[in-house]
Amino acid sequence: MTGPHDLVDKVLAELPAWLPAQRWFGGKDRPVSAVRPLRTGVLSAADPLLVHLVVEVAQADRREPYQLLVTDRVDNYDATTDPELAGRLLDLIAENASVDGLVFEHEPDVRVQTGLRGRPITSEQSNTSLVFGSQYILKLFRKLTLGENPDLVLQRALHRVGCEHIAQPLGSITGSLDGQTTTVGMLQQFLPDAVDGWAMATTSVRDLMAEGDLHADEVGGDFAGEAQRLGQAVATVHADLQRALGSAYADDEDIDRTVRAMVTRLDSVVESVPELAPYVPALREAFEQARDTPGEIAVQHIHGDLHLGQVLRTVHGWLLIDFEGEPGAPIAERTALRSPLRDVAGMLRSFDYAAHQLLVGQPEDHQLAVRALEWARRNRAAFTEGYAEAAASSVGDPRGRGHLLRAFELDKAVYEVAYEYANRPEWLTVPLSSIARITGEGTR
Ligand SMILES: Nc1ncnc2c1ncn2[C@@H]1O[C@H](COP(=O)(O)OP(=O)(O)O)[C@@H](O)[C@H]1O
Numbered sequence: 001m002t003g004p005h006d007l008v009d010k011v012l013a014e015l016p017a018w019l020p021a022q023r024w025f026g027g028k029d030r031p032v033s034a035v036r037p038l039r040t041g042v043l044s045a046a047d048p049l050l051v052h053l054v055v056e057v058a059q060a061d062r063r064e065p066y067q068l069l070v071t072d073r074v075d076n077y078d079a080t081t082d083p084e085l086a087g088r089l090l091d092l093i094a095e096n097a098s099v100d101g102l103v104f105e106h107e108p109d110v111r112v113q114t115g116l117r118g119r120p121i122t123s124e125q126s127n128t129s130l131v132f133g134s135q136y137i138l139k140l141f142r143k144l145t146l147g148e149n150p151d152l153v154l155q156r157a158l159h160r161v162g163c164e165h166i167a168q169p170l171g172s173i174t175g176s177l178d179g180q181t182t183t184v185g186m187l188q189q190f191l192p193d194a195v196d197g198w199a200m201a202t203t204s205v206r207d208l209m210a211e212g213d214l215h216a217d218e219v220g221g222d223f224a225g226e227a228q229r230l231g232q233a234v235a236t237v238h239a240d241l242q243r244a245l246g247s248a249y250a251d252d253e254d255i256d257r258t259v260r261a262m263v264t265r266l267d268s269v270v271e272s273v274p275e276l277a278p279y280v281p282a283l284r285e286a287f288e289q290a291r292d293t294p295g296e297i298a299v300q301h302i303h304g305d306l307h308l309g310q311v312l313r314t315v316h317g318w319l320l321i322d323f324e325g326e327p328g329a330p331i332a333e334r335t336a337l338r339s340p341l342r343d344v345a346g347m348l349r350s351f352d353y354a355a356h357q358l359l360v361g362q363p364e365d366h367q368l369a370v371r372a373l374e375w376a377r378r379n380r381a382a383f384t385e386g387y388a389e390a391a392a393s394s395v396g397d398p399r400g401r402g403h404l405l406r407a408f409e410l411d412k413a414v415y416e417v418a419y420e421y422a423n424r425p426e427w428l429t430v431p432l433s434s435i436a437r438i439t440g441e442g443t444r
Pocket residue numbers: 121123124125126127128129137139167188189190191192194196309310312321322324
């Protein structure tokens with residue numbers, strides 16, 4: 001290997017086979033037909049080589065930009081697995097450096113420490129995050145969104161109004177893509193003592209399932225108190241987003257567009273996942289009923305993909321992370337003003353997921369299925385209660401908005417069907433069985 005261009009050629013040849021094996025790759029549902037470079041930035045020209053690469057991945061009629069950081073120093077060329085090379089990215093942010101078209105910046109009034117090594121975190125995720133010491137976490141977005149990423153925009157806005165339920169934004173990496181200044185990385189305060197909501201919730205479900213005779217409120221690992229506090233935190237973040245970026249009311253056209261978008265998504269998902277077909281009539285009816293929601297529907301910037309894996313419990317309370325929205329949704333949709341009930345619906349779905357994922361691949365067990373439902377009902381109610389308490393004077397109580405909330409929940413479940421089909425086919429039964437339950441078209 002002689003220089004950056006040879007390295008890039010070698011990597012490009014291997015990408016069609018390598019990409020589908022990466023957890024963060026969002027296109028596992030169809031083969032990669034071609035990969036072409038969109039931009040190359042040489043961060044180090046020798047010993048070792050370090051090249052920032054944005055490629056366009058073609059799959060049938062889909063074309064999407066993905067970010068890679070490649071080196072000749074590790075076998076698979078993925079420089080994010082090399083602690084020292086990862087550390088160089090942090091150093092560049094600390095120095096407010098510009099290298100070959102990439103701009104590394106720390107937030108004003110923030111001093112970033114240099115000389116730290118970075119280690120990738122290994123949880124289920126759509127991007128690659130590197131942790132430095134116990135202070136910093138740097139997210140490298142994998143599938144790129146042209147323009148500023150909403151994750152950075154919303155968290156900066158929340159920080160400006162003093163929101164207590166996010167990790168402090170500390171810096172960013174941007175580059176030009178298709179003529180637009182595009183966020184490729186985001187540095188944040190790392191919370192080393194944090195436990196994510198999914199881990200806590202699934203531990204609680206396991207505790208309940210292990211108890212033959214006790215109910216959800218009687219076992220040691222009851223989660224309802226946390227679920228209620230989490231509801232309060234989410235409502236507070238919604239109120240903070242309103243304060244920071246404003247809000248509006250949806251008109252009839254907006255509501256019509258929302259319903260049509262849900263139906264369009266359903267039609268597209270059922271094309272690739274025929275298991276969804278039996279539920280289509282009931283789903284369409286539920287989406288149409290969203291038009292009957294009484295009173296005005298407030299819209300604002302929201303999290304957009306809220307679930308238990310996006311919330312961290314620290315000693316000081318709950319934090320929300322990852323304001324990027326659904327990785328599969330178009331950017332115009334992700335940055336539009338939307339009802340905060342979508343986030344409530346996302347979290348309600350997640351309680352359902354936490355309760356039912358333990359049943360995946362297990363033989364049918366009526367007793368366990370009853371316990372899963374009991375856990376989900378208790379925690380969904382506690383979350384909604386907490387949300388309503390904190391939202392009373394700002395965003396509003398989600399109860400009494402039944403049709404809309406139900407439509408959003410089902411729309412999210414349809415999204416999850418597509419997500420699981422493309423990423424974790426063995427989990428497809430989780431959203432499918434929820435759709436069956438919510439629409440009354442099945443029992444499990
Ligand atoms: N500020 C933070 N402090 C501690 N852990 C974090 C922080 N931000 C993210 N994480 C951990 O990293 C994981 C992935 O972060 P996330 O922003 O959800 O990335 P992705 O967009 O790849 O899903 C989270 O599930 C969480 O475990």
